[in-house]
Amino acid sequence: MMHNFLISPIGNHSAILGIKWLEQEALEIDWSTWQISLLVITPELAAIAQEEEVNKSPPKGIPEQYHTYTKVFGKEEFNKLPPHRHHDIGIELTEDGPLNIPLYGMTDAKSITLKEWLEAKLKA
Template sequence: MLDVLANGHSHSIPFLVCPIGSTPTILGITWLAQESPLIDWTLGIVTFQEQVLIALEEEADPDLLADLPSQYHEFAKVFGKEEFKVLPPHREYDIAIDLLPDAKLSPGPI
């Protein structure tokens, strides 16, 4: 389940990770019927009749944008110093690395 904030309220929707080619996301009919967004099929834009608050906590550092190519400006937050201070949250598809107890690291190239 994926927690989503849309139209001013949050809810959980099924979110499946699967190979779907070059399509970034598929919105299910259940979600579309529930949220009733306005869809411009020609431009490929989904909008809501009410403004949705997406981010309030942190804005990108304007100095960072000067050094960042314009196609990456919308992702500027991930290049900020704050993002490097914390690990990403655990997810259901995390992969465990089982270490051998009392194993010694041998010097040399890896």
């Protein structure tokens, strides 16, 4: 589904929606809060919804405020790359660039502890 919008400087407004467009789309408008809900069901979204499984039990070891992101921390997403977006950003490598450079400074003790932890996790 594609929508055409005209871009213009409209001051403090985020968008101006025309009556014809509002009538054409299946919208839910909550006039008390000035919110518009638009549900667009594409075949792609329907397929994703069918694949999703509902897990009623809260995940162990993840704080409650992050429970909505449990899929991200799960085993099924562990070895996957994120999906391509409209604006993919590439990392350009240089021929003579350093191979191993720390992201941020760390004390020797912390560095050794981190290295030991990583090696233990990689062996597991």
